[in-house]
Amino acid sequence: MxxxxxxxxxxxxxxxxxxxxxxxxxxxxxxxxxxxxxxxxxxxxxxxxxxxxxxxxxxxxxxxxxxxxxxxxxxxxxxxxxxxxxxxxxxxxxxxxxxxxxxxxxxxxxxxxxxxxxxxxxxxxxxxxxxxxxxxxxxxxxxxxxxxxxxxxxxNTDNLSKHGLHPRYLHFLVNVPLLYNVLGLMSLGAVLSLVYRGVRRKWSDLPRVQSIIGLMTSSFFIPILVLSIFPHQEARFLIPVTLPVIFLHSQRIRHISNTEQRCHEKGTAYNITFSRGSRRSMLLTLWYFINLVLTIFFGFLHQGGVYSLSTHLAAEMRLKPRLTALHLVTSHTYSLPLFFLQQTNSRRSLFNRQTGKRYHLARQFYSYEMGSTPLEVVHMKLHTLLEICELKKNEKRLDYRLYLALPASLMEEFYVTASNLTADLDFSVEKVFYPHVSTEALPDIFHLLSDECMNYDTQTYCERETLYLSPLKFLSRFVQQFGLTLIRIRR
Structure with a gap:
């Protein structure tokens, strides 16, 4: 675009x-x-x-x-x-x-x-x-x-509910500032200023329809307004408005305070100086800082454990026998990108020259995305998959491995839910991948400050020291919440 x-x-x-x-x-x-x-x-x-x-x-x-x-x-x-x-x-x-x-x-x-x-x-x-x-x-x-x-x-709202429903003002109030921070807020302020001038009938203060300012302003405002009609709104949908935002407002945070002209024999040279203490320089510094913070968050922390999980499973699948199927259930986190596993296409028809027949390679990896469904439903899904895998193992002698990928912040709830259900699941923590921040399951700080905690190793409750007596332990437990836990499910 x-x-x-x-x-x-x-x-x-x-x-x-x-x-x-x-x-x-x-x-x-x-x-x-x-x-x-x-x-x-x-x-x-x-x-x-x-x-x-x-x-x-x-x-x-x-x-x-x-x-x-x-x-x-x-x-x-x-x-x-x-x-x-x-x-x-x-x-x-x-x-x-x-x-x-x-x-x-x-x-x-x-x-x-x-x-x-x-x-x-x-x-x-x-x-x-x-x-x-x-x-x-x-x-x-x-x-x-x-x-x-x-x-x-x-x-159809029912269809969009499968992908997530959002308020219709999310693009304007959240996604634009999230993508463009200072420039996004300036863009929204400029649109509100134009609306105010239109309401006051100050037509001479509005940009001409045939001007480049009119084109860029409409290229920013109209797409966001149209996309706001649909209740499913993601920030990536607004990436094409990058050009209008930069064209209209980038010069507002970059201020040239002084220009000195010097003449030489070969021509004219210009010495440009920037005002470090000006308001626009402060905005530029703020813009750099916010972009640096968001780069670290979205580039390394947000869903950061998904890549480590995929490389771990890819290495495991290369070591295991080819007849072993691997089943992965993901909950409250992004689904695993399948191309990281480098698996052969099981839908492709191959030809055997010796027998003269066509065949398909056995599928080795199965992924089940549970989204943000309650952990009780996740446990029932694991119980159903375990029964199906055990049945295939007994009938066709096909070995399997069943895993659950869950944010570490939900591990205590997972143990509590498992103890309340009658389904007999034997599970153990295979590995925890750090860092991993899942906005669908942020740590509950108030719960971390409570008097009890779950000991994940022994699966028993233990008394917690108060925060002022052991701040390092609290900080350690808090940091451990930002991980992606891989749980092995057995019968």
Whole structure:
């Protein structure tokens, strides 16, 4: 999306230059006093490249491709495409008729790419086959419109609840400051300022629709407003607004206080100094500090144990026999990226030259994501998987290993839940991976300050020393909460 906007702006600038030259030559042509001058300006005007419908097919095709790849692309593409369509509007040579003609041609230019993508998706998902085309048994049910299915799925709150429901103000109040911190707050403040000017009807203080400020402001505000309609909101959805945020507000935190000009024989040199004590320098320092903190948190601490867990399991699977299946249940943490395990594709059909038959490799790894479901449900899932694995082991003599990946902050609750349930599960801590911060299961500080604690090694309760008598022990227990525990489940 950023590249699309940059290309659009560059194309827009070149076309505006052509429009200005066309308008200039048109005025010169009308003011010419002799036929010779009229012919001269007419030839110069005719030599200019055609600008009104230039690149219309290309821009429409790119827009359609983006929408089929990710339908929310429409929210990000609308401001630059509209800005591109109304270029030169209000000049002497371009009126509303030309603007409406551009919209019509742009819509027609999008039809070929739309049909091609619908046919490709219909073949890919098996709704349309060559035999049906040959027999002319084609109906509307044979075609798949991916963006339409995307909208139908996301308009259903029950579907979004599987991925997590968020308040609709999350993008504005949390995700924008989280992604851009100081710049994000400035962007939101600028939008509120524009809304205030609009309410007060100070139209002269608002940016012009055809200005670059108007384009960048709408490219920031409109996509976030559209995405806020859906109750599932993640910060990564807003990454395409990076370009407008930087373009509009980066200069506000970087202040040039003094410029000295010095002349030399070969030219002019400029000595630029920055004011260290200015307010903008303080904002820049704050911006650096927040980015450093967030880099450490999201780059190393947040879900940091997932990578260590994946490398541990990958090494274990390389050592174990190939007929051993490994089952991993994840709770209150991210699911394990399967590509880290470097497993062969069990769905791929292979051919045995000796027997002349096709076969599939046995699947070695099974992953079960439980999300933030209660630990009672996780225990029942483990009990069910254990019964299934034991049955396959007795019937087919296939060995197995069953693991649970759980944040260390939930270990005490896991033990308590296991003792309250009747399911006979034998489990032991295989390894704990540090650091690992799971926002779905942050440590309960008030519980850590209570009078009792769980001894994970002996699975018995022990009395805890008060905080002021043993602060180092409390700090040690607190730090140990930020880990990812791998639990081996047995019968």
């Amino acid at each position: 950023v590249t699309f906007t940059q290309t659009n702006i560059f194309s827009q600038w070149k076309l505006l230059q052509v429009i200005l030259q066309d308008e200039y030559l048109s005025d010169k042509y009308n003011a010419a006093g002799t036929p010779v001058e009229r012919v001269k300006f007419y030839k110069l005007r005719s030599s200019l490249p055609h600008h009104s419908l230039s690149c219309c097919l290309l821009v429409a095709t790119v827009a359609v491709a983006g929408i089929f790849i990710r339908p929310t692309f429409l929210a990000f593409a609308f401001p630059p495409v509209f800005f591109w369509l109304q270029r030169g509007l209000g000049s002497k040579i371009i009126g509303l008729g030309v603007f409406h003609l551009r919209i019509l041609i742009f819509t027609l230019s999008a039809i070929p790419a739309t049909v091609i993508f619908i046919v490709i998706d219909s073949f890919y998902y098996g709704y349309l086959t060559v035999n049906e085309i040959c027999e002319f048994k084609i109906g509307l049910d044979n075609f798949v419109v991916t963006p339409l299915n995307f909208l139908k799925y996301n308009m």
